[in-house]
Amino acid sequence: MELLVGGPYTRDKEEHLFGHAALRVVVGSKDITYDFGRYGKTWGTFDSEGEGVLNVWTSFKTYISGENSLGRTTTGFVYNLERSKAEPSQYREMRGLSWAERQAARTQKWTQDGIFMPADLQAMLEGNTEARYDKKNVY
Template identity: 35%
Template sequence: MPTINATPKSTKDGIGIATKQVTTIQVQSPTIEILVGGPYRSHGEEHTYGHVALRVITPDNEFVYDFGRYNGESGPFGQGRLRVWTKFTKYIAGENATGRTTTGFVYKIPAASAANINAHFTSLIGNRPVLKAYGDHMKEYRLAVDYHALNNNCTTTAMTGVRVAIRDLDFDVPTHNIGTGMSFVEKVGARGAGWPSHIFMPADLQKMLENNPKHRPDKVEKYGGAK
């Protein structure tokens, strides 16, 4: 937070404040927040997979990019739908309503990187129509590539945006890519289908971010929790 002491005349003329007056100028750096939702229980059913979304914040706007199966499908496949939220409070209210805890890993990034992330997701949407809209705070689109539990899910899609700004945030993938949240049968099936070389489960991503010695988050936030 730089402080300007406006004593010299040139400084006084340049910023238009009285001599000896002290003005504090705070510059908000753009940030990304990787939002990792944990497991939760609803109507007696355990939801163990978790969820990941990516929040991009600049002094002018914010977006939450939230990819998943939002057409009622189950199983490993489904329509790939991207929800773009412009009000974080609306997004996180829905996550909190499940009773899950969401952990946000915050990283400062250059303004150009924030713009490039937004451009990346805009390119994924292309000219596809809005399928659903909730007020002025969320629009939903079906993307060209559909959902795949191992290779194109909430975690992998969010991380394509993250890598635009922090290329090497995927640290020590072999150690953490263990399929946390999957059942034994699901893990056997995934290995038979070709276990990915990238992290694809939210809980594995969280562990990797918590233990990354190269890129420590600037802040870690906790949202929600047990109802």
């Protein structure tokens, strides 16, 4: 299993600071990437609400080419599933959000349940010494 954390990027002079996360599962000859995001309509304060869409990619090359075309660097953390465990709450800093966006997000219950921002997920994966990743890839 590989957790993919996409970093921020700038496109057409507009900064996209939120980042992205996806899950890649390779079993035998099958290589599937599960990519969930707000690819549909968004609304609310700072577009804090929206339609979630799950994309299922059967070609990692196609998925990562799309991410790279944005100018985004994606870091992958490879785990052998039988050894994995983590404590996400200590990494919930909402990295990538402005002060105002962090305050708005903290009013929502769903941000209290776990990791909210991809940059927080990456910090957790890099800092976890109990269940260290087996390999780190940067695409």
